Amino acid sequence: MSSDADDPTHPVDQARRLAAEWFPDALSAVLAGSTVSGRATTTSDLDIAVLIEDGGETRRETVRFEGRLVELFIHTRAGLDELFAADTVSRRGVMQRMYADGLVLSERDGAAARIKRHAEDALREGPGALAPATVESRRYVLTDALDDLADTADVVERLAVAAVVLSTAADLLFDHCRAWTGGGKWLPRRLLEADPGRGGALLDGYRRLCEYGEPEEFADAAAEILTLAGGPLREGYARTWRAAPEPHPSAPPG
Structure with missing residues (x-):
């Protein structure tokens, strides 16, 4: 350069x-x-x-x-x-x-x-695959968030739920593609690198929801990713609590 x-x-x-x-x-x-x-x-x-x-x-x-x-x-x-x-x-x-x-x-x-x-x-x-229990947990969270997205009419609540849908659906799509993830401004960039079609649809739907309050395209895009990961998960889901390990003190965010 x-x-x-x-x-x-x-x-x-x-x-x-x-x-x-x-x-x-x-x-x-x-x-x-x-x-x-x-x-x-x-x-x-x-x-x-x-x-x-x-x-x-x-x-x-x-x-x-x-x-x-x-x-x-x-x-x-x-x-x-x-x-x-x-x-x-x-x-x-x-x-x-x-x-x-x-x-x-x-x-x-x-x-x-x-x-x-x-x-x-x-x-x-690339990164390794997520553990099956982690994928199951993400499926449950995304299923619940999509239900909340359909149920709430409050604008602020809908945007808060949409943030959960975006991050969780992105995690599942990254895992499906065995692709590296990203945070902040790097999340949309990494999504488009990992899967331009599905990642682009998720981002376009998210923008449409934020700009016009229309959640349908966003929900459809997230539901497609959820299907890739095994589909909705509600009854029958169970988990055991484990303390999370402390992050490395020198590890930079990304």
Whole structure:
């Protein structure tokens, strides 16, 4: 990716200066996110993954550099292995995508290139299938939410229920496609990557409900995904409570 030599505020140039000034001894520094994907705006932050020598601290840090907000993902080799593992469990593949799609700002001895190949392999392999009990739980939640969506006439309640339908149906579609998930703005992007037809129908229906208060297309799209996962689940469903494990403290959201 080229930058405008006459514009010192170009985000790629700023990222290179930050890497050179703050992490001159890093094994590698990689710029990722909207700046690399072409979605950046004038207010977009910089997402930079920094590989440091063993013995350092794996952490995430938000800073400001030359007036621009920067999200730093700093890690050792062992720390990166842990982050890759955590992102595989969460099914989001955040760090894997940063390295697979990112722009190398600096590296020593081909460190960034090796991680890039590893990240690309992991992304191609995809996340594992959800446990049957988890799929069953998602089916139950989506069945209940679709019933609530049909029953409620209150606008605010309908929008709240629709958010549950969207996230749960998305989880089931990602699992059906063995695709990586996403949160926030990445949810619709990942849905369209995973299944442009069904994912697009779900998003179009959600937008129609939000804009015009018409839930029918949204409900139909979610019901189709529910069918892929095994269909509605009401009576007969049972579960045993288990404490959820604590998330890894350095794992970034995605």
